[in-house]
Amino acid sequence: MENSGIPFQTVDWKNIPRTEHKGETGxxxxxxxxxxxxxxxxxxxxxxxxxxxxxxxxxxVYCLEGEVINELQNGTKSILRKGMSYIVSDDLSSHRSVTENGVHLLIIDGDFLK
Known part of the structure; x- marks a missing residue:
């Protein structure tokens, strides 16, 4: 990955626009x-x-609050709770998220995971 030139900055997430993406449910x-x-x-x-x-x-993925079930297309499931993470590279699994009570996550992805 070439230098992306990101200067030091703090992020107040309250000031970042919020977009809505409908799931199968929720x-x-x-x-x-x-x-x-x-x-x-x-x-x-x-x-x-x-x-x-x-x-x-x-x-x-880092779980900030709540919990989420990570389902893999092969039937495997795992639960991510507050303070836990998961890491996966592109094209190494087909996965989806399911949550009963809601969850807050920090998700980082990009070219370095290819």
Missing amino acids: IAYWQTMQFNGLRVRYVEYSKNYKADHWCKKGHI
Whole structure:
């Protein structure tokens, strides 16, 4: 990955615009910072959220609050709780998120996970 030239900055997520993404059930709210080859998101999944697709993209995910079930297309499931992370590279799994009571996540992805 070439130098993306990100200067030092603090982020007050309250000032980052929030976009809405409907799931199969529930809603995901994203606040996104986009850089060259890098995306950083604060993501909130509503109660009873279930992703509407199987994702093959790589991510580094840190759970800030709540819990989320990570389902793999092969049937494997894991639970991510506050203070836990998962990491996966592009095209190494087909995964989706499901949450009963909602969750807040910090998600980082980009070219370095190819």
